[in-house]
């Protein structure tokens with residue numbers, strides 16, 4: 012018994028020695044260190060502010076099938092709101108379709124013929140806005156304000172005998188087609204998602220590189236020649252990066268709260284536990300990559316090989332349920348998919364442990380499988 | 395002490411279909427200093443790695459410090475100090491941090507004290523905060539030697555420890571090796587320097603993965619049955635190509651300003667050099683270790699070509 016615990020203490024001592032060495036190396040490697048803290052900040056600012064700002068002067072095409080003072084005043088109201096910049100005036104729907112597809116315009120506003128006539132008769136004519144919602148955050152404010160702008164323009168126009176028309180709910184039925192992204196994700200979805208994306212990217216890459224660096228610099232031979240067991244090396248190398256992940260998490264959560272005003276209605280404890288589990292999953296994967304890659308370059312390539320599907324298939328970029336079934340199966344394998352559900356669920360919907368327990372289990376299973384692969388592949392020799 | 399610190403038989407290592415080490419036997423008694431020689435790529439590093447369990451062996455067997463090399467590598471590593479050919483300590487760590495890390499992995503008692511003493515002995519106490527990567531080549535080697543002996547191993551495996559080290563430091567290095575050996579340490583050291591080989595108790599010579607010869611320096615020279623003539627004259631410079639072309643001349647090589655010509659048959663050799671350079675005076679000398687190695691290397695090279 013005492014010999015078992017003595018050997019355990021010895022293991023812990025060696026593990027701590029390795030963790031300490033890793034910390035020193037991390038601190039000295041300015042570039043990597045800057046990347047570990049700089050990348051999350053940069054991504055947060057780029058992604059976060061791109062969504063959070065209130066983009067204006069978005070290029071717009073107008074298809075007016077009739078001309079009338081009312082129509083003109085609606086259009087000038089849109090223009091004066093600063094959200095829409097009327098660039099094209101078209102007669103052809105196909106042309107509008109093409110501009111939208113090419114990204115030349117963000118909106119196509121269609122005012123059908125008979126609009127004015129129906130309006131005056133109080134028949135609530137339809138006004139169609141087709142929005143390019145592939146970047147939903149870009150278009151959402153403009154779309155959300157459209158109704159108000161149109162209403163106030165009409166209130167102006169329909170004075171006197173027609174005033175009662177504008178007193179109704181709205182004299183115009185605004186129809187919005189969100190193209191390319193019917194779910195219309197919002198910033199509330201993206202900032203918590205970024206937490207997962209940033210952790211995935213930095214954690215996998217950094218552990219992968221930390222290990223292959225030992226191979227490249229020849230220090231692995233020395234490490235192997237000294238008495239440290241594979242598991243001690245693995246855990247010792249991973250530990251310092253858990254701390255890095257914790258710092259990143261703090262930065263992102265603070266930014267989510269103070270910069271992007273993302274609501275947080277769930278349990279912080281639950282979130283922290285999920286983050287910890289998720290960090291370990293990514294570190295274990297990075298370590299496994301390092302047992303496959305022969306150089307730091309290869310470790311980097313493997314990281315991207317994993318990172319891109321994570322970005323695309325996890326539900327971060329595109330709505331998960333909107334993907335084909337095979338892609339959903341692939342997505343279920345990725346820890347980021349499950350983490351996104353947890354973090355969005357906990358932060359935005361106040362999800363409890365019971366709701367996310369399967370997601371937590373999925374990440375745990377991932378850790379076990381990947382950890383087993385890592386330990387079995389970790390070489391005790393130089394072969 | 396007569397027990398063997400290293401006792402390996404028929405070690406074989408293949409990389410793909412290339413044989414790097416082809417059946418090497420080493421019986422190194424405790425407390426001796428053995429030199430490991432051979433041309434580049436002859437398999438010295440590979441053999442050393444197999445002895446301390448860093449490479450799996452493809453064939454053969456053996457013990458190191460009483461432990462089986464393929465099954466008890468961990469025990470062997472605990473009692474062995476292995477200095478790699480390429481500097482393999484951590485460049486981003488300071489001198490002190492490197493030593494401290496090693497001490498922690500071996501769980502040495504009184505770690506601080508140990509590290510302090512080691513720094514003191516190295517003469518690096520003043521520079522202990524300097525990064526290891528910033529040291530000059532020779533100082534890196536000294537740091538490495540200090541680091542691999544800190545846990546007081548029973549066996550030292552040194553792979554070209556003095557490559558790139560200045561002559562005085564090389565002498566100090568060897569004084570230290572002999573000092574450690576007197577304290578009971580067994581040392582296997584690979585080198586390309588003849589003067590270092592001559593300071594070893596015995597020499598093992600490899601070529602193309604094969605063990606070509608082993609023994610004391612005197613034995614190896616005697617076993618080679620080589621005859622060597624030496625000349626200082628300026629004229630020899632113009633005759634060297636002609637000399638080499640003679641079948642009786644095994645090799646002709648410069649030693650400083652003097653030319654050494656060696657062959658296996660004395661009469662034929664003498665006849666050859668006298669016909670080629672009739673006006674130059676030659677003087678018979680004892681073959682040096684280097685003459686013997688050049689001859690061995692040529693022979694091994696011929697063998698290799700003959701097999702293909």
Ligand SMILES: Nc1ncnc2c1ncn2[C@@H]1O[C@H](COP(=O)(O)OP(=O)(O)OP(=O)(O)O)[C@@H](O)[C@H]1O
Pocket residue numbers: 409413414432433434435436437438439440441479
């Ligand atoms: N990891 C490896 N993969 C493939 N071939 C290898 C490997 N390591 C060594 N070799 C080959 O094995 C042979 C022996 O190499 P080794 O490094 O043992 O030679 P050496 O005697 O130490 O040479 P040097 O004096 O140059 O250090 C060489 O031909 C080398 O190319």
Ligand SMILES: [Mg+2]
Pocket residue numbers: 438439440479553
């Ligand atoms: Mg070598």
